[in-house]
Amino acid sequence: MNFIENPKKLRGFEKHVRIEKVSRRSILKGLGITGGFVLAAPVMSRQALAYETGAGKMPHGVVVDPRVFVAIAPDGIVTIVAHRSEMGTGVRTSLPLIVAEELEADWTKVRVQQAHGDEVKFGNQDTDGSRSTRHYLIPMRQIGASARTMLEQAAAKRWGVPATEVKAVNHEVVHSATSRKLGFGELAADAAREPLPSIEGLKLKDPKDFRYLTKGQVSIVDLRDITTGRARYGADVRLPGMKYAVIARPPVTGGKLVSFDPAEALKVPGVEKVMEVRGWPWPSKFQPLGGVAVIARNTGAAIKGRDALKIVWDDGPNGKYESVAYRKELEEASRKPGLVVRKEGDADAALKTADKVIVGEYYIPHLAHVSMEPPVAVANVKDGKAEIWAPVQSPGGTREDVAKTLGIPEDSVSVNVTLLGGGFGRKSKCDFALEAALLSKELGAPVKVQWTREDDIHNGFLHTVSVERIEAGLDKSGKVIAWRHRSVAPSIASTFAAGTVHQAPFELGMGLVDMPFEIANISCENPEAAAHTRIGWFRSVSNIPRAFAVQSMVGEIAQATGRDPKDMLLELIGSPRIIKLDSVKDLWNYGEPYDSYPIDTARMRKVVELVAEKGEWGRSLPKGRGLGIAVHRSFVSYIATIVEVAVDDKGKLTIPRVDTAIDCGTYVNPERIHSQIEGAAIMGLSLAKYGEITFKDGKVQQKNYDDFPVIRMDESPLVTNVHIVPPGADTPPSGVGEPGVPPFAPALINAIFAATGKRIRSLPIGKQLEA
Amino acid sequence: MIKIKINGQEQSWDGDPDLPLLWYLRDEAGLTGTKYGCGQALCGACTVIVDKEAVRACITSINDVAGREVTTIEGLHPSGDHPVQKAWRQLNVPQCGFCQAGQIMQAAALLMDNQKPSHDQIREAMSGNICRCGCYQRIENAVHLASTGV
Ligand code: FES
Ligand code: FES
Numbered sequence: 076m077n078f079i080e081n082p083k084k085l086r087g088f089e090k091h092v093r094i095e096k097v098s099r100r101s102i103l104k105g106l107g108i109t110g111g112f113v114l115a116a117p118v119m120s121r122q123a124l125a126y127e128t129g130a131g132k133m134p135h136g137v138v139v140d141p142r143v144f145v146a147i148a149p150d151g152i153v154t155i156v157a158h159r160s161e162m163g164t165g166v167r168t169s170l171p172l173i174v175a176e177e178l179e180a181d182w183t184k185v186r187v188q189q190a191h192g193d194e195v196k197f198g199n200q201d202t203d204g205s206r207s208t209r210h211y212l213i214p215m216r217q218i219g220a221s222a223r224t225m226l227e228q229a230a231a232k233r234w235g236v237p238a239t240e241v242k243a244v245n246h247e248v249v250h251s252a253t254s255r256k257l258g259f260g261e262l263a264a265d266a267a268r269e270p271l272p273s274i275e276g277l278k279l280k281d282p283k284d285f286r287y288l289t290k291g292q293v294s295i296v297d298l299r300d301i302t303t304g305r306a307r308y309g310a311d312v313r314l315p316g317m318k319y320a321v322i323a324r325p326p327v328t329g330g331k332l333v334s335f336d337p338a339e340a341l342k343v344p345g346v347e348k349v350m351e352v353r354g355w356p357w358p359s360k361f362q363p364l365g366g367v368a369v370i371a372r373n374t375g376a377a378i379k380g381r382d383a384l385k386i387v388w389d390d391g392p393n394g395k396y397e398s399v400a401y402r403k404e405l406e407e408a409s410r411k412p413g414l415v416v417r418k419e420g421d422a423d424a425a426l427k428t429a430d431k432v433i434v435g436e437y438y439i440p441h442l443a444h445v446s447m448e449p450p451v452a453v454a455n456v457k458d459g460k461a462e463i464w465a466p467v468q469s470p471g472g473t474r475e476d477v478a479k480t481l482g483i484p485e486d487s488v489s490v491n492v493t494l495l496g497g498g499f500g501r502k503s504k505c506d507f508a509l510e511a512a513l514l515s516k517e518l519g520a521p522v523k524v525q526w527t528r529e530d531d532i533h534n535g536f537l538h539t540v541s542v543e544r545i546e547a548g549l550d551k552s553g554k555v556i557a558w559r560h561r562s563v564a565p566s567i568a569s570t571f572a573a574g575t576v577h578q579a580p581f582e583l584g585m586g587l588v589d590m591p592f593e594i595a596n597i598s599c600e601n602p603e604a605a606a607h608t609r610i611g612w613f614r615s616v617s618n619i620p621r622a623f624a625v626q627s628m629v630g631e632i633a634q635a636t637g638r639d640p641k642d643m644l645l646e647l648i649g650s651p652r653i654i655k656l657d658s659v660k661d662l663w664n665y666g667e668p669y670d671s672y673p674i675d676t677a678r679m680r681k682v683v684e685l686v687a688e689k690g691e692w693g694r695s696l697p698k699g700r701g702l703g704i705a706v707h708r709s710f711v712s713y714i715a716t717i718v719e720v721a722v723d724d725k726g727k728l729t730i731p732r733v734d735t736a737i738d739c740g741t742y743v744n745p746e747r748i749h750s751q752i753e754g755a756a757i758m759g760l761s762l763a764k765y766g767e768i769t770f771k772d773g774k775v776q777q778k779n780y781d782d783f784p785v786i787r788m789d790e791s792p793l794v795t796n797v798h799i800v801p802p803g804a805d806t807p808p809s810g811v812g813e814p815g816v817p818p819f820a821p822a823l824i825n826a827i828f829a830a831t832g833k834r835i836r837s838l839p840i841g842k843q844l845e846a
Numbered sequence: 847m848i849k850i851k852i853n854g855q856e857q858s859w860d861g862d863p864d865l866p867l868l869w870y871l872r873d874e875a876g877l878t879g880t881k882y883g884c885g886q887a888l889c890g891a892c893t894v895i896v897d898k899e900a901v902r903a904c905i906t907s908i909n910d911v912a913g914r915e916v917t918t919i920e921g922l923h924p925s926g927d928h929p930v931q932k933a934w935r936q937l938n939v940p941q942c943g944f945c946q947a948g949q950i951m952q953a954a955a956l957l958m959d960n961q962k963p964s965h966d967q968i969r970e971a972m973s974g975n976i977c978r979c980g981c982y983q984r985i986e987n988a989v990h991l992a993s994t995g996v
Contacts, residue, residue, distance in 0.1 A: 163942030163979045294938050301943035302934045303926035304879020304919030308944060311878035319873060344862040375869030376862065378885070447883050447891060447944040447978045496881070496944025497978050528884045750941055750981070757980025780888040780976060789973040791982040 126807040129666035130210035133201065135194035135471065139214045139274060141222035142267070143196060144174060151246060151260030153180045158190035158197035159207045160468050161297070162446075162498035163754075164812045165747035166207045168295045170215050173743060176287045177219025177280055178226075179243040180259070187296045192470025192490030201469045203503050203612065204665065205710035205810025208743055212808045216279050224272040229265035230257050245286075291746035297494065309466035309493045312453040314521040320514055321377040321525055322352055323384055324366040324534045327773035328608040329357035329391035335367045339383035345376025349384070353513055357391075358570050358609070361476060361504040364534060368514055374525050390773050396607035398769040401540065402438060405604060409436060409544035409561045413602025414577055417588040418658045420596030422548075425557035429548030432557075433635050435628045437545075438837040439620040441768035442538035442613055443775075443783055448496020449531040454511035455521040460487045465508040466495035473505035480509045481516060499758075500612035504536050529778045536611025537768055539564040543624030548596070553636040555647060557596040562587050564620065565606035576603035578617070584663030585709060586621025586817070588656065591674055593649025608770065614758065618709040618817040623838065626705035626821030630828055640825060641687050641704050648706075651677035665711050671807050672711040679706060681800060682715040682736040689798045690717035690734030699723060700731070701829025705821035710810025712739040713800075716756075716818040718792075720826040726844030728827070730760065730792035735815065738800035741808045745799055752797045752815040759819025760792070761785040767839050848912045852877065853921025859908055867911055868892045868903035871918060879919035879947045883976065890975030893948040893955075894918050900955035919947035922954060930954045933992035941979035949975045953989045962993050 130137045138144075146154040155174045161167035171187045174180075190197050199210075223243045230248035231238040234255060241248050247256045287293055300306035325331060337349035347370050354365015367386055371377035426432055452465035454477075461481055467473045470490045478485040495502055511524040526534075541564030548557030566582055569575040578587075578601050587599050613619070626644075633643035654674040656662050664672060683706050686692070692702060699722055706715035719732040733756045742748060765784040769776045777783040824835050827844070835843055848859045857875060859865075866885075871877045871894070883891030885904045892903040895917040922928045930953045940946045949972065956963055956971045963971065968989045977985065 161942075163940075165941075294935065295940070297943060298935050298938065298940065299926065301940045301946050302931045302950060303922075304877075304947045306943055307878075308881075310872075310882065313876060313878070345865070372861075373865070373869045373873035374882070375865045375873070379862075445978060447889070447942065447976070448881070449883075494944075495942060497942045499978075525882070528886070528889075746938060750938065750984070753983050754941055754980035757977075757982060779886050780884050781886070785976055785978060786980070786982075787973040787976060788982045788986060789969045791980070795983055 126671035126805065127668050128210050128671060128807065129668065130199070130214070132666060133199035133210070135199050137210070137214050138196065138198035139217045140271070141218050141225065144218050145178065145222045147259050147263035147266070149260045149263060151184055151258050153178070153185045153259065154188050155185055156190050156197070157187050158200050160202040160470065160492050160495055160498070162202065162468065162495035162502065164751060165295050165744060166202065167297070168293065169208060169743045169747065170211055172287050172293055173212060173215035174219040176285060177216045178223045179245060181246040182287060182293060184246055189492050190470070191492065192474040194471035200471045201503070202498070203468055203500065205812040205814065209711070209808045209810060212741065212743065217274055217277055220277045220279055221272050221274070224277065225266040225269040226259060226262050228269045229262045233257065233265065288743050289745065291744055293744065307493050308448050308496045309451040309453070309464065310448060310525065312464040312493060312523065314453060314455060317453065317521040317523055318347065318370045318518060319372065319374045319377050319525065320368045320370050320522050321374065321381050321527060322366050322368045322510060323381050323386055324364045324530065325354070325388050326533060327388070327390040327393050329393045331389045331391060332366060333387040333389050335387070336385040339385070340369055340380040343376055343380040343383055345372045346380035347371055349380070350517065352510060358573055360571050361506045361509065362480065363506050363510045363513065370518065370522070378527060393607040394773040396770045396773045398440070398771070401607070402542070405540070405542040405563045406436060408563045408602040408604060409542045411602060413561055413563070413600040415598060416583050416601050416659065417597060417599035417656065422557045422559045422596040422598035425596035426546055426548040426559060429557055430551045431549045431635065433547045433549070433628070433631050435545050435624065435631055435836060437543045437620070437624040437627060439541050439543070439623055440766070440838065441540045442762055442766045443532050443535050443768050444499040444501035444613055445528070445531060445780070445783065445785065446497030446499050446501055449528055450501065450507035450526040451524065452508040452511040453521060453523045454508065454515040456481065456512055456516040457519070459483055461512050462489050462491070463508050463512060464491045464493055465505070466493050466502055467505050467508060468495065468498050468503040469505065473508050476505050476509060477512050481512055499614040500616070501535060503612055528780065532768070532777055532779065532783055533775045536570065536609045538613035538619070539567070539610050539617070541620040543620050545624055545628045547628060547632055549632070549636065555592070555594050555632060558590070558592065558594045559598045559600070560587060560590065560624070561600045561602055562621065563602045563604045564617070565604045565610050567610050567612060569606035570609050570611060576605050577601055580661035580663045582617045584665070585617035586625060586707065587617070588659045588662065589674055589708065590625060591654060591676055591679055591708065592647040594647070607773070615709060615813040615816040618707060619762065619820070622705065622707040622817035623820045623824070626707065626818065627824055627836065630703065630825040631834065634828070641683065641692050644683055644704060644706060645680060648676050648679050648683070651680060665810070667711055672809065674708060678713045678738050679708060682706060682713045682738050685798055685800060686715040686717050686734050686736035689736065689796065692717060699830055701826045701831070703822045703825025703827070703829055705818040705825060707814070707817045709814045709817055712737060712809040712811065712814040714814045714818050716822040718819065718822040718826045720823060720830050722827060722830045722844060728764070728840070728844060731794070733792045733795040734798065735795070736798040736800060737811070737814070739809045739811050740806040741802045742799070748799055748811050749797045751811050753795045755815025756795045756819055757786050757791055759816050760823065763820040763823050763838055763840055765839050765841070848908055850908070850911050850913070851915045853918060863909035864907045866904050867894070867906045867908050867916070870908045871903060877918050877920055881944055881947055883945065889945070890952055891945050891948040893951040893975065895951055895955050898955070898958055900952050919951060922951065928954060929992040929996050930957065930988070932996040933988040936996060937984050937988045937991060939981050939984040939988050941981055945975060945977045949977065949985055953992065956989065957993055963989065
């Protein structure tokens with residue numbers, strides 16, 4: 076049976092339509108049970124929305140098909156598929172909620188089903204880049220509206236009335252002229268036989284009729300399970316006959332196993348086997364590092380067994396990586412010209428003739444994600460088939476990589492996505508799932524690979540380390556006439572390709588080339604830096620060092636010119652305008668079309684003004700306290716933060732209050748925006764105060780939360796207030812998960828300056844205030 | 847043979863007496879609500895209540911709890927409606943949720959000991975529990991709410 080009565084109706088997408096058979100799921104009757112089809116292309120109808128997104132350019136694009144995402148059972152229970160991974164942002168609730176809104180479903184009768192990794196079926200599933208709402212608000216609305224239309228058509232047929240006379244209202248279709256009603260469950264089977272409406276003809280709800288969207292009244296679907304211990308994370312998967320494994324990995328990136336002695340490990344009660352795990356040479360994307368696995372009847376025994384292993388490693392080419400020396404290298408590189416990645420006017424000449432030049436050299440070290448749940452995965456590889464259970468941010472990518480690693484077709488791999496106990500970019504890399512797959516294949520049994528916290532810190536994909544050097548030239552009147560920013564940091568691309576020494580466009584586009592200030596002479600440069608460890612995405616990525624440097628420099632300029640920092644900031648942002656970046660060759664713009672998501676300084680000014688008003692900028696404070704402000708655009712959202720800090724005479728720092736204003740365009744769930752921004756303040760404070768991974772002899776020197784501390788409750792801000800800019804009617808949605816982090820550290824550092832007169836240019840703060 | 851009572855049920859273990867309680871609970875008894883976050887008593891994700899006290903299951907051996915009564919998140923309340931659990935839901939505390947079982951057990955133990963903890967007492971008592979997602983403001987408010995009646 077062909078669901079597409081007339082594929083031509085889907086104008087522009089005919090070529091991409093593929094029919095796929097999906098096996099009948101017995102429990103779910105109605106929509107979604109008998110088949111699925113895929114539009115592996117952007118489904119963005121001009122008529123339905125005023126903007127386009129980069130969704131269609133993501134691998135496998137967007138699928139808009141109610142039969143893939145929605146099922147309605149005869150009892151009226153609506154099942155909606157969440158195809159993105161839940162790591163704490165609330166996306167597993169928010170996306171289905173969008174569908175339910177348009178479907179006119181009653182949320183209490185909705186169940187959420189997590190999609191397995193299958194991008195042909197569901198479209199792109201990479202849960203990263205703060206993209207889920209921004210890419211899926213409209214597609215999810217279209218999916219809900221399509222299903223609603225099919226239910227309405229089915230009801231109209233049953234009653235023999237025109238479809239225009241019926242209307243879905245709260246889980247029923249109503250014919251008000253005759254006061255007839257039919258529940259969704261009663262209509263489901265018929266609705267499934269209705270033709271799929273054309274996307275272009277869909278009528279989306281008027282936002283004023285929203286019941287759920289923008290209201291913030293719906294709690295996350297996993298709330299009860301989380302509070303009762305029933306929520307299932309990667310570590311909680313248990314299979315009959317499952318073995319427990321931990322792996323000793325090479326302590327230096329690029330190192331190799333030379334030999335090992337398993338004798339003592341095998342004496343540990345509960346240890347069953349010790350075996351080598353295949354490793355790949357560095358760099359090789361997310362492939363396992365290799366090493367020695369200890370297999371046991373429980374994780375505790377496996378850890379104890381591993382402690383008893385004797386292993387000889389060859390450290391390889393990175394055995395001399397050392398953080399103090401490396402920092403010097405980066406600093407020296409930042410003092411010489413580098414690859415020019417943005418140029419307006421002539422900053423070099425203007426700096427020479429400037430009345431005053433302010434130089435800031437800022438250092439931000441490597442950071443580890445330390446998501447609360449360390450990497451973990453369960454695999455069962457049998458008879459040429461692999462089944463994976465794992466907390467992965469990219470289930471589709473995991474499926475591809477498992478297939479490649481095992482040398483089996485992708486069809487033979489299924490990836491079940493559990494809840495993620497935090498992700499922050501670490502779980503975009505599926506190395507831990509690949510390890511489990513390799514081990515299970517060799518053991519012929521299901522196996523769980525558990526990373527310890529030490530493993531997580533020693534063998535992760537760290538946030539880069541960078542020196543950001545900014546020189547600002549001022550004329551006699553104190554106006555900034557020149558801006559030269561050199562950013563030196565090993566690139567994430569180095570994890571994919573050997574010999575990478577420059578940042579990729581997506582990194583340059585995070586706060587370097589997209590710098591928003593209105594300055595006549597601008598030069599952004601990227602001197603070379605080679606990587607000596609695995610570099611990866613960390614929540615907010617390069618925006619962390621860039622925002623820290625740029626917004627600290629604003630504070631320094633204000634200080635040098637005796638201006639109010641907020642006024643200085645607004646003056647630098649300049650007139651409300653759409654910034655043109657003609658000199659930037661490859662403007663990433665977070666993968667979004669610039670027309671829909673330009674750099675709009677009016678919006679940037681607005682968040683600064685809003686946070687200044689709500690955060691009571693300029694309020695008088697006792698001695699030892701200060702306010703700092705910073706703004707940053709990232710993930711196409713605009714965020715400004717004011718931090719109030721109190722520093723006592725011993726240099727102890729407390730945060731009485733934080734205010735953050737966010738403009739993330741049209742939004743779905745303001746309650747989860749609040750929680751993300753509250754959390755971002757904690758993460759920002761953690762990295763500013765403590766965050767530092769260092770290397771010696773090629774090895775990470777930290778090991779756990781004692782020497783890589785994160786903020787605890789006793790140090791957390793007393794109050795964090797979040798102020799959301801009400802979106803304009805047509806403002807496209809933008810990111811929320813990541814943008815909260817970057818402005819925090821510079822706002823804090825600017826506040827510390829206000830409180831103490833001390834300017835911190837090197838993170839973490841550590842003991843710098845104690846001296 | 848070590849005998850312990852977990853959530854009201856007698857259990858016995860004749861394996862390694864030094865096995866951390868955490869791994870016994872999770873891998874042997876199948877009670878996966880208690881989480882591993884650090885293994886070194888640094889994060890509180892593994893917090894359970896032994897008799898009336900919050901302990902870190904990752905550094906407590908099964909032998910240490912022989913003959914004692916262990917309560918995990920699964921056994922905190924028969925229907926999951928302990929005042930702390932209710933307060934947590936009312937204030938939408940969790941983000942990823944991974945730390946929350948430990949946070950809830952710690953908070954429940956605090957309230958057993960001190961029915962009306964002050965702001966500072968809450969912050970102090972809860973500071974052994976890390977939340978990498980940064981839910982502290984809500985955790986603090988939820989403990990307060992639980993202590994004043996949900
Ligand atoms: S796992 Fe026990 S305190 Fe962290
Ligand atoms: S909610 Fe994620 S660690 Fe606390």
